[in-house]
Amino acid sequence: MSSRNSDALPLLRGIERYRISSLHSNACYKIPSHGSFVFLKVYRPKRPAATYAVRRFLGGMGFRQPVEYTSPGERRAFEEKTLRHWKAHGFTVPDIVDNPLKELGGIPVLATRFIEGLTLREMARNSSRSVEDRSGELRALFTEVAARHGSAFAAADPLLFHIDANTRNILFAENAVYHVDFEMGRPWEPPVLSATREVLKLLVTLAEDLDPESRAPVMKIFRDCYHHDEVFQRIRTGVIDRPFQSFHRFSNERKKKRNPHKVTLYDLMEYLW
Numbered sequence: 001m002s003s004r005n006s007d008a009l010p011l012l013r014g015i016e017r018y019r020i021s022s023l024h025s026n027a028c029y030k031i032p033s034h035g036s037f038v039f040l041k042v043y044r045p046k047r048p049a050a051t052y053a054v055r056r057f058l059g060g061m062g063f064r065q066p067v068e069y070t071s072p073g074e075r076r077a078f079e080e081k082t083l084r085h086w087k088a089h090g091f092t093v094p095d096i097v098d099n100p101l102k103e104l105g106g107i108p109v110l111a112t113r114f115i116e117g118l119t120l121r122e123m124a125r126n127s128s129r130s131v132e133d134r135s136g137e138l139r140a141l142f143t144e145v146a147a148r149h150g151s152a153f154a155a156a157d158p159l160l161f162h163i164d165a166n167t168r169n170i171l172f173a174e175n176a177v178y179h180v181d182f183e184m185g186r187p188w189e190p191p192v193l194s195a196t197r198e199v200l201k202l203l204v205t206l207a208e209d210l211d212p213e214s215r216a217p218v219m220k221i222f223r224d225c226y227h228h229d230e231v232f233q234r235i236r237t238g239v240i241d242r243p244f245q246s247f248h249r250f251s252n253e254r255k256k257k258r259n260p261h262k263v264t265l266y267d268l269m270e271y272l273w
C-alpha cells in the first residue's frame with residue numbers, strides 16, 4: 001500500500017462498520033450523511049496482484065492498457081468522467097456528491113448518492129417472480145441499453161458503454177435503471193466492440209443468475225428490445241467462427257463440469273437464436 005494509503009489506514013479502520021462487502025479489491029462504504037447515505041468508494045490496486053503489476057509495468061513502458069489496469073487514481077478519474085458524461089447525455093447514474101470524509105482527500109475516493117434499490121442480480125435470482133412478472137423491469141433495462149448504444153454509435157462515443165455491466169452493477173430504483181461501476185474498458189476500440197463486450201457481460205451474468213427455464217424467455221425479451229444487428233453479428237462470428245471450434249467446445253464442457261451453473265458463450269448462442 002502506498003504511504004498516502006497507509007496514512008489513511010486509521011481513518012479507514014474508523015469507518016469499517018459502514019463497509020459494504022465487495023468482491024473486488026476496492027473498499028466500498030455506505031456512510032450516513034445529512035439524513036441520507038453516501039456511497040463511498042476507495043480505489044485500490046486490483047487483484048490478482050501479479051497481473052496488475054505486470055500490466056502497470058507495461059503501461060509505464062508506454063503500452064496502452066485497459067482502464068481496469070491503470071492506477072487507482074486514473075480509474076477514479078475515468079469513473080468520474082464517465083458518470084458526468086452519462087449524466088450530461090441524460091442517462092441514469094448516481095449523482096456525484098461531496099466526499100463527507102474530507103480527511104480521506106489524499107487518496108483516490110469517489111462519493112456518490114447511495115441508491116436504495118434492487119440489483120439486477122437480486123431481481124434475477126428471485127425465481128418466485130415469473131418472467132412475465134419481471135418483464136417490465138427487463139424491458140426497461142434492455143430498451144435503455146439499446147437506446148444508449150444507438151446514441152453511442154451515432155456519435156462514435158466510447159464513453160456511453162457500460163463495460164462491466166454485470167448484474168451487480170445495475171440497479172432498479174425510483175422507477176429507473178441505474179448503472180454503476182465504470183472502471184473498465186478500452187475506450188480506443190471501435191464502438192461495436194465495446195457494445196458487444198457490454199452485451200455479453202450483461203447477458204452471461206444475467207443467464208447465470210436466472211434459473212435455467214427462465215433463460216430463453218428472458219433472452220427473447222432482449223431480442224425484442226435490442227435491434228443492433230451488428231452486435232448480434234459480432235457475437236455470432238466471435239463464437240462460432242473462431243478457429244479451433246472443437247477445442248473451445250471441449251474447454252466449455254470442462255468448465256461446465258467444474259461449475260454446472262456456468263453459462264458459456266455457446267449456451268448464450270442457443271438462448272439467443
Ligand SMILES: Nc1ncnc2c1ncn2[C@@H]1O[C@H](COP(=O)(O)OP(=O)(O)O)[C@@H](O)[C@H]1O
Nearest residue numbers: 022024026039094112113114115168169180181
Ligand atoms: N451509488 C450507489 N448506491 C448504491 N449501491 C451502489 C452504488 N454504487 C455501487 N453500488 C453497489 O455496490 C457494488 C460495488 O460497487 P462498485 O462500484 O461496483 O465497486 P467494485 O465492483 O469495484 O467493488 C455495486 O456492484 C453495486 O451493487
Ligand SMILES: [Mg+2]
Nearest residue numbers: 164168169181
Ligand atoms: Mg462492481
